């Protein structure tokens with residue numbers, strides 16, 4: 224009887240444990256309570272609603288460093304971890320800070336150092352940042368917020384170095400994490416940024432963070448306006464190896480997408496900016512879509528999705544410099 228009970232309770236614990244493991248989500252905000260810029264703004268009312276949702280649904284808002292540590296140690300990722308990040312260092316962050324404090328939610332604030340250094344009024348000053356630092360993590364978002372794809376390796380290095388030195392000088396420590404301006408990068412850009420030894424690098428591809436996620440390629444979900452938070456939190460990380468395209472096509476035409484995913488899926492949905500979602504069969508774990516899509520934007524998102532909202536996304540950026 225006792226043994227039976229023990230077996231049953233351990234099975235319960237095991238299943239319960241599995242259901243708690245899953246994927247973390249990193250959200251990215253820009254401006255707060257600033258209706259001049261509706262495409263990058265989140266009202267304070269909306270932010271309170273989202274924070275309340277997280278609290279009421281027992282999400283655990285953890286510092287980015289906690290996630291990075293778990294990834295580096297190959298530890299399982301709890302299902303209810305949420306990481307909050309804010310890009311650009313706009314002055315309007317000061318309006319949101321009391322809410323972060325009220326909920327005791329940590330955050331990572333990615334700043335571009337040039338607007339701060341030049342004292343642009345719409346941006347946080349070094350003094351503001353020093354006052355904010357005890358409540359969250361401050362991290363790097365370049366110096367001049369350039370489109371990195373348009374810069375040579377040397378220019379990317381110069382921008383990052385300038386940002387690094389200014390950050391160190393005014394905040395007294397070295398930045399540990401970097402987020403690409405506009406979320407734009409390719410393998411060449413990534414390699415140059417990686418050479419600075421950041422613990423983690425964040426992009427702006429829609430997705431979730433699973434145990435196999437690369438700390439140097441962390442997906443973040445943009446929260447703007449009345450974002451659909453519950454949908455965002457439903458996304459799961461899909462392990463995907465992108466075989467094609469590897470970079471923005473030279474002639475501007477996307478001929479094919481080829482992605483390796485776990486072989487248990489038989490159908491996948493593919494999204495390309497400007498072309499919407501289309502369904503494709505998966506054969507032996509490979510999605511191969513023959514397309515003939517002229518690309519009209521300099522930045523194109525390609526997203527692959529299978530059932531249960533498992534998702535993996537890639538960004539293609541037209542670059543003036545090499546594609547490797």
Ligand SMILES: [Zn+2]
Pocket residue numbers: 310311364368403404405
């Ligand atoms: Zn930015």
